[in-house]
Structure formats: structure tokens, C-alpha cells
Amino acid sequence: MNITLTSGKTITSDAGASILDSLKKAGIFLTSSCGGKGTCGKCRAIIQSGSTDIKSKMKLSKEELDLGYIIACQTFPTEDVTIEIPKESVLTVEGRIDTGKSENLLTLLQSSGADVDPLADRIVLELPPPTLDDNISDLERLKRELTAHGLGCLRVPFRFMSNLANTVRQQDWKITLSTIHSEDCFEITNILAGDEKAPRYGIAVDIGTTTIVVYLIDLADGSLVDVASIYNSQIRFGDDVITRIVNATEHNEMANIHRAVISDINELISVLLASHTIKGDAIDSIVAAGNTTMAHFFLDLDPSAIREEPYIPTANIFPLSHAGELRIKTHKNVPVYVFPCIASYVGGDIVAGVLATGIHKNEDICIFIDVGTNGEIVLGNSEWLMSAACSAGPCFEGSGIKHGMRATDGAIEDIRINAETFDVEIEVIGDNIQPMGICGSGMIDAIAEMFLTGILDQKGKFQSEKTDRVRIGEEGPEFVIHYGKDKDIVLTEPDIENIVRAKAAIYAGFATLLSEVGFTFNDVSKIYIAGGFGKFLDIEKAIIIGLLPELEKEKFEYMGNTSITGAYLCTLSKKLCREAEEISRQMTYLELSVSNSFMDEYVSGLFIPHTNIDAFPGVKKLLEQ
Amino acid sequence: MNITLTSGKTITSDAGASILDSLKKAGIFLTSSCGGKGTCGKCRAIIQSGSTDIKSKMKLSKEELDLGYIIACQTFPTEDVTIEIPKESVLTVEGRIDTGKSENLLTLLQSSGADVDPLADRIVLELPPPTLDDNISDLERLKRELTAHGLGCLRVPFRFMSNLANTVRQQDWKITLSTIHSEDCFEITNILAGDEKAPRYGIAVDIGTTTIVVYLIDLADGSLVDVASIYNSQIRFGDDVITRIVNATEHNEMANIHRAVISDINELISVLLASHTIKGDAIDSIVAAGNTTMAHFFLDLDPSAIREEPYIPTANIFPLSHAGELRIKTHKNVPVYVFPCIASYVGGDIVAGVLATGIHKNEDICIFIDVGTNGEIVLGNSEWLMSAACSAGPCFEGSGIKHGMRATDGAIEDIRINAETFDVEIEVIGDNIQPMGICGSGMIDAIAEMFLTGILDQKGKFQSEKTDRVRIGEEGPEFVIHYGKDKDIVLTEPDIENIVRAKAAIYAGFATLLSEVGFTFNDVSKIYIAGGFGKFLDIEKAIIIGLLPELEKEKFEYMGNTSITGAYLCTLSKKLCREAEEISRQMTYLELSVSNSFMDEYVSGLFIPHTNIDAFPGVKKLLEQ
Numbered sequence A, B: 001m002n003i004t005l006t007s008g009k010t011i012t013s014d015a016g017a018s019i020l021d022s023l024k025k026a027g028i029f030l031t032s033s034c035g036g037k038g039t040c041g042k043c044r045a046i047i048q049s050g051s052t053d054i055k056s057k058m059k060l061s062k063e064e065l066d067l068g069y070i071i072a073c074q075t076f077p078t079e080d081v082t083i084e085i086p087k088e089s090v091l092t093v094e095g096r097i098d099t100g101k102s103e104n105l106l107t108l109l110q111s112s113g114a115d116v117d118p119l120a121d122r123i124v125l126e127l128p129p130p131t132l133d134d135n136i137s138d139l140e141r142l143k144r145e146l147t148a149h150g151l152g153c154l155r156v157p158f159r160f161m162s163n164l165a166n167t168v169r170q171q172d173w174k175i176t177l178s179t180i181h182s183e184d185c186f187e188i189t190n191i192l193a194g195d196e197k198a199p200r201y202g203i204a205v206d207i208g209t210t211t212i213v214v215y216l217i218d219l220a221d222g223s224l225v226d227v228a229s230i231y232n233s234q235i236r237f238g239d240d241v242i243t244r245i246v247n248a249t250e251h252n253e254m255a256n257i258h259r260a261v262i263s264d265i266n267e268l269i270s271v272l273l274a275s276h277t278i279k280g281d282a283i284d285s286i287v288a289a290g291n292t293t294m295a296h297f298f299l300d301l302d303p304s305a306i307r308e309e310p311y312i313p314t315a316n317i318f319p320l321s322h323a324g325e326l327r328i329k330t331h332k333n334v335p336v337y338v339f340p341c342i343a344s345y346v347g348g349d350i351v352a353g354v355l356a357t358g359i360h361k362n363e364d365i366c367i368f369i370d371v372g373t374n375g376e377i378v379l380g381n382s383e384w385l386m387s388a389a390c391s392a393g394p395c396f397e398g399s400g401i402k403h404g405m406r407a408t409d410g411a412i413e414d415i416r417i418n419a420e421t422f423d424v425e426i427e428v429i430g431d432n433i434q435p436m437g438i439c440g441s442g443m444i445d446a447i448a449e450m451f452l453t454g455i456l457d458q459k460g461k462f463q464s465e466k467t468d469r470v471r472i473g474e475e476g477p478e479f480v481i482h483y484g485k486d487k488d489i490v491l492t493e494p495d496i497e498n499i500v501r502a503k504a505a506i507y508a509g510f511a512t513l514l515s516e517v518g519f520t521f522n523d524v525s526k527i528y529i530a531g532g533f534g535k536f537l538d539i540e541k542a543i544i545i546g547l548l549p550e551l552e553k554e555k556f557e558y559m560g561n562t563s564i565t566g567a568y569l570c571t572l573s574k575k576l577c578r579e580a581e582e583i584s585r586q587m588t589y590l591e592l593s594v595s596n597s598f599m600d601e602y603v604s605g606l607f608i609p610h611t612n613i614d615a616f617p618g619v620k621k622l623l624e625q
Helices: A019-025 A064-066 A099-111 A137-149 A156-171 A233-239 A241-249 A253-277 A292-298 A348-357 A441-451 A493-518 A537-542 A562-572 A573-586 A596-604 A617-624 B020-027 B062-066 B100-110 B138-148 B159-168 B233-237 B241-250 B254-274 B292-298 B350-357 B440-453 B493-516 B538-544 B562-572 B574-588 B596-604 B617-624
Strands: A001-006 A010-012 A044-048 A053-055 A069-071 A076-077 A081-083 A090-093 A119-127 A174-182 A185-193 A201-207 A211-218 A226-229 A284-292 A335-340 A366-371 A378-382 A387-389 A411-417 A425-428 A469-475 A476-482 A487-491 A528-532 A556-560 A588-590 B002-005 B010-012 B044-049 B052-054 B069-071 B076-077 B081-084 B091-094 B122-124 B174-181 B186-195 B201-207 B211-219 B224-231 B283-290 B337-338 B368-371 B375-382 B385-389 B412-415 B425-428 B470-473 B478-480 B490-493 B526-531 B556-560 B587-590
Touching: A001 A019, A001 A226, A001 B100, A019 A076, A019 A378, A044 A156, A069 A211, A069 B044, A076 A425, A090 A253, A119 A137, A119 A284, A156 A185, A174 A335, A201 A253, A201 A292, A201 A348, A201 A562, A211 A233, A211 A253, A211 A562, A226 A233, A233 A241, A233 A253, A241 A253, A253 A284, A253 A292, A284 A292, A284 A348, A284 A562, A292 A348, A292 B069, A292 B470, A335 B470, A348 A378, A348 A528, A348 A556, A348 A562, A348 A573, A366 A493, A378 A493, A387 A493, A387 B556, A411 A441, A441 A476, A441 A487, A441 A493, A441 A537, A469 B368, A476 A493, A487 A493, A487 B076, A493 A596, A528 A562, A537 A617, A556 B596, A573 B526, A617 B375, B002 B020, B002 B526, B002 B538, B010 B020, B020 B076, B052 B337, B091 B201, B091 B254, B100 B224, B100 B562, B122 B138, B138 B159, B159 B186, B201 B292, B201 B350, B201 B526, B211 B254, B211 B562, B224 B254, B233 B241, B233 B254, B233 B412, B241 B292, B241 B350, B254 B283, B254 B292, B283 B562, B292 B350, B350 B368, B350 B375, B350 B556, B350 B562, B368 B493, B368 B562, B375 B493, B375 B556, B385 B493, B412 B440, B412 B478, B440 B478, B440 B490, B440 B493, B478 B493, B490 B493, B493 B587, B493 B596, B526 B562, B538 B617, B556 B562, B562 B574
Parallel strands: A001 A081, A201 A284, A284 A335, A366 A528, A387 A588, A528 A556, B002 B081, B201 B283, B283 B337, B368 B526, B385 B587, B526 B556
Antiparallel strands: A001 A010, A044 A069, A044 A081, A053 A076, A090 A226, A119 A174, A174 A185, A201 A211, A211 A226, A366 A378, A378 A387, A411 A425, A469 A476, A476 A487, B002 B010, B044 B069, B044 B081, B052 B076, B091 B224, B122 B174, B174 B186, B201 B211, B211 B224, B368 B375, B375 B385, B412 B425, B470 B478, B478 B490
């Protein structure tokens, strides 16, 4: 039997196998925190055609059942079926990283002035077995040997002790210690069989508001082994951090929101370990970067004061925790390092970004902008760093946009509109895949092209007379980007409004931050852009819609997801960890929400490209052509 | 209705009240870790007469049911009943400490050169509330204030963070921090409402192999508030440490043995807090002293290597742990400090004893001997300390003796035998209580008196012709100490053998240790005796049986339970905590189990008072009289 996906792909279904198992065999992973027991209700799919045996409908609402939703681990095809996998069910695993990507990361590590010197160390020791004449305790024996190795300050947490006596004897006194360097001391985190050659790995996590990405890193050589990602399942508690804080605080959902992110991360880790047949005790460390709210939810810290003036997080620099405390399913003693934050709305993801771009070591003034769910900006150089957050919203990650989606398989990432025929040419992420939605870079392309071809006016309203691709949909005027077999992919006028508000907020952020320190765009030598766009962000089009200022193209550099890159760097380098903490301590934060000049700049930015078209001479020229 | 106890006491039973509840109301506490839910099966009693309603017989074996055992919380009298409470069910609470005892302890603290400066501190802080201009995180605000207070090295464990944001806001930025000084740093352990006058308490625990004692200490003035004690319910896994280790290791009972001691301590703490209406968060610290095996069981550390040559503990100096890790039912962050040990068979109870006696600061050579379950000896002065353990066994605590019991209510503690009539005069602990058994000091009295009156010969055998108090019982010849209404209290020949073996081991320990360092008994200026005897140990009689060497009486000092005294001292003084660690590091340990001279000495000691009667000239003279 076959299972056909709405994306076009067809896979084989073995008799007796659940839909979840068949998908897994074909390398398509659905979220499934219970591991296929039918208890978490996460591996949802929609049956479009074909009949199935359904063992359990638990966790599905009446409405969902009417829409054809099933739990994939509890559903068994009895003939060929066609299914749709909702984006929130998809767990993406790259399978194997191409050498290029891994080499680029290693090059970045070197260019940051760091060697492969992981945050978590291993020390292999051969202890002299005790005798009646040398009968000190196991712990003293260990400490004596470590002192002989020249290890200075050493902390032994109580939880480390539980396996000590057993392991040293089972391993005939040849052991490996995992340690982590924290607060100027080595802390012993785990004890393993003595083996210089045992593989050891680090886990780097980007806890995005919308997407969670996990890197599996080989700590021996620093290579990136694999990548997995998933929609942050906290989304059911709200698209943005504010809604989630409200749900945590006022609707008593704190524990559930914390559990959601932990269970997502557990799934990604378990899929990565399973696909590379890596044992749990080969994991030496977990390094996580996320915005301040995400860090609080991850660590189960009350985020309510983040939302209320004067916007205070519990902490910006977090004490080291360990997997057991957070219920992360590696060995319970694995240390968990969370990236330091700056303030309530400039978090560890931004510190990671600064670390990845190196603007804290550059003598020239640079800008770093992360167009994630929020829109955080850093301005500065090796002498000073200043940051702000401009509440851009999560539209470039697909949220709040009718056919919006992340930059993964099936996303339209590149759009060209013929100025005469208004025909649309699209590029879709993935090989031979039907378009399923539109990602951030596709949205920017679409608006720029619609604006240049006159489909959209300066106010972001459709000029409907030009082409019948502009039509009236459920939510008012919309533009058809792709006529599909099952559904058309459109951008609606509310979508356009969302995107224009987002780009206005970001541009206003740049302008306010610069004027605060008495500089202009001309003083900026480089603008680094991070965010959940596709592989490529078309800088020219981002300038056309007024998201970016009009500067020479070579001043822009698109960096992709710098939060995970920073987490990768810290996993591999104690030195860069210390630099990250230094960045967090040095950087000042400007609160835009109480800034009048920011509000003025924002309102001016609600046009395409801007009320002051003279700031965009190139775009003005294009329009005149 | 009335409940009459076999000890003679009668209490009232309210209609509908369980036997457990009626006993509790009368100030008689039975162990009951489930709090009366009928699930732990610990509050056993034996119905001797009268009828009852039995709600549940769970946890009772067929044999126990036949013997009349009931679970007191599940049993409701329907008429007057008479019950027997087995010693292992009794939890003793002193109720209110007489001022004398508390003052003695305070005097000891002062004479140890220490002030009331508890291991756990409190710091009351008033933080400036955050504003938009002073918007650092809660943790940074706290650290800034602590730095301004001059607090140097400071560690914040991750688990402390969970209540921070909430508490500072609920308390309007006026808070109290609990801290503990460990490894040259202050560690924040808890956060409370800001209140200089809030009562605060420490818990000191003596984890004896046979008995667990808990002190509730007022940390404001150092006074002892109350004492509770209980038989260590690990006894069901063996009377001595070796049997328990075998059960832990070979019969997979480790988790149960750990849980037994934790549940005992939880019961004692909860009864103490309830009787003084103290809230859990008024507890700032827990300090526990016990022998090395008890410390391992308490901390859930594998004790198996303690039993096998070369007898190695996991640790002698233990990292600080916290209540949550050990499932002690105070606030989960309360720090738990375990007394440092010396070696596998000289533990923290002995270090506590040295601390309490101060021999580590005395220029003259002293001996410290703890006649607990094992029999540990320390010899030394302010320059050197040497220790050994002599496997005396637990008979002086009542174990292995037919009518042996701890020195609590109902125990015969003082015995005099008329040399002509052989009538026996006894003193019983408690007011107007029927004798129920015989405690350590009573046993020593009995043997000395029987020996002097010729009832017992030098080999410890009864001379039956002298009095009909010597009779043949189930276990052979026995001496009736007390003719009871329900049962007679006797010492049997196997009892005598046990006691003689124990005293021989202790005396051999003294002799071996002294000869090892080239000294004799004449060089010893003081012998401090600790152990589970009654309030008074009759030194002369202990010399007569050959337990103690024949020295001037003023050289002996009976110290009672020095393990709990040491725990009391450390609870109240950081300085004494550091001294305890220093003692643990400085003291050497002599392994007697592989010493030939110890074996020779032991065999010589199997007579009363000793094979070499010339070492006891005074006893020799008494016999000649």
C-alpha cells in the first residue's frame, strides 16, 4: 500500500505498520513525545482519501475528527491513502550534514579566535586501586589524582556521588570524568568508563519562539553531525511571547508551557541520537540560546514581570543547571548552560548573534538585526554595544500570515512577477515539492514585486483592476501567488498589513538606536541580518519594501540563524562562553516601548518603502522608471 | 473506654478514635510514616485483651496476626483494651527540654571557644524596587545588594531561582535569604519574607545504627527546644551495619534501607515541628552525624566496598546536599550537612564525639570511646589523633540481649544485688513505670554485681547453687533481675557471653592503640566515654567487668550521646564545622581487623575482668574481700 502526501511525495506502507511508523521509515518524522504509544496526541495528520483502521481517537476534538484528523501512531491504512501533515506535526531532521556546512561553522569558530576546547571536558584517569595501606575513600582518591593532574579549583556536586563507588570498581579504576568549567571552577558532572576514544557529543539548542533547532556536535573535532528542528509546540499557548506569558500567568499554564518546550527538545534529541545510534551518556553538555522569555520558560522561571513595566526578568545570567532538574532525557547529570541575556526583550539569542558576527570585536560600527519573532537590533563596536527590541511580530516566521510557513520543504522562498503579464514565477524549498506556503523571504519578494509592478500601492492596498490574480477572498482582497491543485496560495490584505507593520517597526528601531548615539546610517560599516528566512534573503527587495535602509549592497550580510550558530560556538569553546557573558554584561539596553521618537519613526514607516521616499533614492528611481 | 499499656499506664480512648490517635493525644507517639493512612504498616501494637474493630490488616504477616499484632491507625477499640507496644514502634519525644540540659549544651558551645554563629545564616535585605532606569534582573539586583553588604564569594544554585521573581514582588522587595557557608563561599539556599524577627531553627540528627535522635535547635539563641528519638527502622534489615550492607548489596534492599532512615527522620522532624507549631520554612539547616555506613545509607551511596577488604567508603567528607535530593520533608532547598568521617569503621559520630570532648585541642593525651553499636576509640591530643574500631556489637544498645532495650522509659538502668540474700534492687527510667527491659548501664551493673556476689564466675558462667534467681530458661541458665506480673526480666548466659565479647573487644582496642604509639594507660590523662547507656554509667562497675581500664575515677568522664552533641555544636557554629573537617583530615586510622596484637588482647579479655587480673589490682582486692 502507498501513502501519498499532499506535498506530492509517495511512500510505501508495510502491512500492519502505523502511519507514524511508515513515515518514520521514509525519513519523515512527526512530533511524538510518547514515542508512538497514543498518549501524547501530537503526531496528527489529516486523512484526505482512503480508508484506515483507527485504534484510538484520544486527544482529538469533535471538530478535528470532522476535519479528518487522525493520530498517526494509532492509524493503520487498509488501502492507499492520501494524507496532509499539518506543519506543527513535522519534525525536520537533515539526516546528514553536508561537509560544506560543517566546514563553514569550523571556519567561523577559528575566525572567532577560538580552538576546539569544549565547554564540557573529559578527563581519563587510571586510579591506583585501594589497599589496606592506601585506604582513603573513593572521592579522596579521585581528588588526589586530579590534583596530581594539576586541576585547581574543583567542585563535586552531591548528585555526582551516587555512581562513584560502583563505577570505579566496575571499570577497574580506569574511568573518564566529564567536567564543566563554570564560575572559575571545574565541576565534575559525570563518571563513565575510562576510554580515551569514546565518542562524545554536545547538544546546541536554539529555542526560538516559533521554531526549535537542535545541533548534534562531535566534541572531538567540532564537526556538526546533524540538525533537527520542530515548530515550538508552545505555539498552542500563543504565537508571541506576550500571549504565552499571559497564559502562563493568568491561565495557570506555566507548567504546561515549560513542559511543551522540554518535550520538543527531548524529541529532537532522541531522534538525533537514534538516527546516529548514539548512547545517552555520550552527551557531555547542552547549550541553549533563546530570547529572555524562552529562556525563562525553558528553565521554569516565572516570566510574569517580563511583561509588566519596568519589564524585569528573573535573571539575565543564569546559574548552570542540569538535565535532571529540567527533565531533559539525557543522563540526568548533563550540564545545561543557558546563554546569558541582556534584558527582558533582548535575549540570549541576540548575544549568540553578536558572538557569531563578532561585532563586539570590530573597531567599526556595525548593526546586527535578528528578524525572528520580535526584531532585536544591536548597534556598536569593540568599545560599546547598545541594543533594543522593536516588537516586529512573528510574521516573517509564518505566523499571522494566511499561508505563512517556516523556511522548510514546501515553502515558496523566491517570487518574481512579470511586469506586463503579471505571471508569477516561484521557487520552492525542497526537490520536486508542491508549494505548501510562503516563508519570510518569499513574503518580502512578493511585496517588493507587487509594489514595483503596481499591484500594491504605497499604503499596501491592492490595485485590483490590473490582474485577476487580485481577487476577493474570505478575508477581503488577496493576491494569488500560486494556483494549486488542492488550494491556492495567496497573500491577503491583512497579511500585507502585518508585514508592513513588522518592517516599519524594524526600520524605526534602526533609526531610533542610531539617533540615540548621534550616528546616521552612513556611519555604519556593516549590517548583519539574522532570522528565519530561507537560505537567501534578497537584500534589494528588503530595501524596496523599506525593511532595510538603502545602503551599498556589500554592507549587508545575511547570516541565517545566528542563535544556533552562537550556541554551536559556545558548545565548542570555553573562551567564547566567557565572551558571551562579557557581551551580556557590557551591552546597554534601550527601552523602545517608552520612546516617543520610536513611535514617530514607526508611523513614518507604515508606507512602502517609507513616508520619506527621499531616504530611498534608489527605490524612488525604480518607481519613476 | 480505656487503653491500658503493658507498662502500666492507662489512657482514655475517645469513641471513633483509632488506637494511634488516642495514643498520640496522650503524648505517646508511634512511628507512622504515612501519617495514619494505613499504608506504611509501621504503627504496630499487640492487643493483649479486649475487642476492637479492625479496618485493615494490610502489611501484617500471618504469624503477626496470630500473635495479636494490629496496625494502630486501623484499629478502633470497642471496649477497654490492653495493648503492648513493641519497642520498634515507639517514637520518643521529650516534650519540653529542661533548662538545665539546654544550658549545659550552651556552656559546652562556649567552652569550645565558639559563639552562636550558625552554619546557616539569614540575611534580611530591602531591595530598591526596579524602575525603567534601574531595570537589571532580579538576580543581579540581589547580587548588587549582597555585594554592597560586603558578602564576598557567593554561589547561587539553580534550584534557588524558582521562587525568586515571585517572592521579591509578593514581599514588596523586603526579603530574607537563607545561606550556608560551604567550601569558602556563601551559597544561597532559600528566600523568605523579609523579617528580622522570624523564628529560625536547625535540625541536628544522630543517625545511630540502633537509634535515631533529632534535636530541634533555636538558631537565634542556640537553645535546645526539643528532642525526639526512635529505633532506626533499618533494624528490620539487620542489627549491625554489616548485615545491612549485605542486605543492601546482595538482596537488592539499598533503596529500602535508604528510605527507612529518611522516613524515620521525617517522622521525628514532623512530630517536633507539629508539637511546637513550627512551619517548615523556619528550618534553616539539617546537620547529621552517623557512622560511615549510616552516612552512606542516609545519602543513598553504595556502601558495599565498606564491607570488603580494604574497606573503602565512597567518601569521608561529603559534598553538601539538600533536603529535596534526599526526600527529607522540609523545604526542598534546606541544606543537609553530613559530618565528615575518618574511615569505613570510624565515622562522623566519632568526629562529632572528638569535637564535643575537645581532645583535639587538649595538650594532654586523652582517650575517647563510643560504646555504641560498634565501639570506636580515639587516642591523641592537640598534635595527633589516632582511631580504631573494635567491632563490639550492639549489645549495650539492647540488641542481641533477650530483654535488652535502649535507655528509655521502662529500662532498668541501675542494679544492686544483696551479697547475702541475693535480693535485687533496681532503678527504672521514667516515673512509676513497670520495668520493661534492661539497658546498657543496667547490664554492666548486673554483671559486676553478679560477679562480685559470686553468682557469675570469671568465665561468665552462672554458679546456680547460690540462689534460685538462677534458673534454667529457654536458652539455658538465666538470672532473674525482676519478677514481673506478665513477664520476668532476665539476663541469660548467651546474653552474658555477648556482653563479655563486647567489653573484651573494647578493652583490646584501648590496649592495641596505646601500644601502637608506645604509650600505656598511665600516660592517659582522661577517658571520655560516650554511648547509649542511661543517664549515668557506673564507672567502677565498668572497671569491675573489665570494660574500662583501672585508672583513677576522676580520669573518667561519661559524656552521653556525643554524636548528637557534636551535631548540635556544628549546627550552631561555622567555626566548629571547620574544626570537624580538620579533625577528619588529621586523624589516622588503625585497621584492627588485620592486627594480630588486637586478636591476642581480645582473647585475653574474654574473662571477668581480664586474664591478667594484675592489671586490675582494685578488682583483685575486692574479690579477695
